[in-house]
Amino acid sequence: MTDAAAAVPSARSTRGQTQTEQALVHALVFFRVAGLLQISIAGYVDLDRYRSIPLVVALITAVAAQGALLCAYSLRRGHTSPSWITADVVFCAVCLTIDAGLTTGPYGRSWVDFMYPFSVITSYGVGIAYRRWTTVVAVTTILAAAYLTSATAIHHDLIWNDIPDALTYYPNTLVAWAVARQLRHTSRNLDQHLDVAVTAAADLARERERLRHARILHDRVLQTMEALAQGQWITDADLRAHIAEEAAWLRGLVQGASRGDDGDLLANMQVLVQRASHHGLRVRLNDSGYQVADVSSRQIPAESIAAVIDATREALFNVTKHAGVDTATLRLTVVDHTLVVSLLDHGRGFDPQLRRHGLGLDQSIHARVAEAGGTVEINSAPGAGTHMEIRMPLPEKISPHG
């Protein structure tokens, strides 16, 4: 039973950010349209004031066309493009200058000017497009400088009269920049939260499904398999043993799944028990202590689990070979942050003093258990059975629900 539905990384959500950019583009378009309306009306109303009407109309048309192009492009892309906005600003500056030239008239210093209000209104678009305020200030300066120079050079205004007007651009662009920045920041956060929520929901759904499967397997399939393995309906002993082994493995897996771990330790112990029974040794596995402690296999280092299982396998093998008995008790429990695995048989026993080859545990296994931080103790006496105890300390972080 593989967990195939595991960890498919969900695409990072950009919905919030996309919506924010679209909203900002709409703002850009809004201000642009407002500006175009303004110059159209101003141009129409003051048409007679201009020296050269065709040129003014041409200028207005050019500005409108450029504006329309910018809006169409930005709407299509779904966000403002800094390079286009910069070009737009330059274009605006140029038009400002041309406009200054076109509106000098017999009135001298009064300035019937439609490009200036237009440039003020549309300057909001400048703030929206750039990420850094330094860029915003730099680009705004193009506009302000264009205005100032054309006002002083062409209209011969006094510079300090026009400086306040020139400075008007800056609050517009900077406020727009600040607002856009905040909006983008918020929408990024929103998207991150959305990602987390989606992943959590997916994880929850997966866990629920796993639990459901585990319960179904446990209540039905597992009991059926175990009954089939124990009963006499299947006459082929080998087949029954095979069923028993699979049932044992499944039991370990299911018990692990319902406790939220991969059942590594339990499943393997169950398999060992079944293999032993296949060789004529009936092992009574008492895992209640371990189950009550509610420690997950995932929290125990893999080497510790492997060392414990190998040591158990070897010990079981020894009992099968040498004890001359057909039952043994294998106990798993957790005491004081230590995993304790003990194997007891009431067989022949042996004299630990006599280092007989094949009795006790292999040196390498002793070493592996020791390396993982555990100890193995074997007590035996001739005629008094054998008792093996493996103690494997658990990492500090584990909090067994006692």
Next chain:
Amino acid sequence: MSDAWNSGDWDMIRVAIVDDHPIALRGITGLLCETEQFHVTAAVATAADLTHGHLVGEAAPDVVIMDLYHDGHDPCLAAIVQLSAVTRVLVVSASAKPSDVVGAVRAGASGYVTKHADAQLLRAALETVAAGGFALSAHLADILQASLRQSSSGRAPDSDVVTLSAREEQTLDLIAEGFTHAQVATRLGVSKATVDTYVERIRSKLQVGNKAELTRAAMERLKARDRQ
């Protein structure tokens, strides 16, 4: 089977089985019928199916083997209470929550074995329970030891906290390890009878106070059922 019954072979232990899983039911029945030691008087799916007729008179079982969760996902404690008033109950389960097992013992069960226990273990438990004793299997011992350690560490203010003596705890630990009563006696340096006493004491500590209460309530419920 019926021949042995008619010939009045009272040495056979009469067992009733309650399990909602049909194949498990057949499995246990088959297991018990293998030897001449047991006679299965009833094999039903739920405790409610055990009628009055099943429980009294000549067909009365010595032991009722009952699946702990045969009626859904909650342990059938009410059934245990009722049945343990008139007969003896051995609880089995494929796998049980430790708290449910302790609850079952407190409700009056005389023992607990896991469903995939080997036949020998099951038969031994049945013999013990039929004789009126407490079938303290290795599994049950571990569960009790862990649960009682829990409650005495004061995790929850429990009105019926059970405390075991040091000897009783040692007994539980050794039984959980797999030692027989006789071997426990040797290790503790006492007689086997003393160990048997420890085991009985553990049981009565779990069922004290409850017993009279539960018995009374169970008898009343049985009477109410008879009237229907």
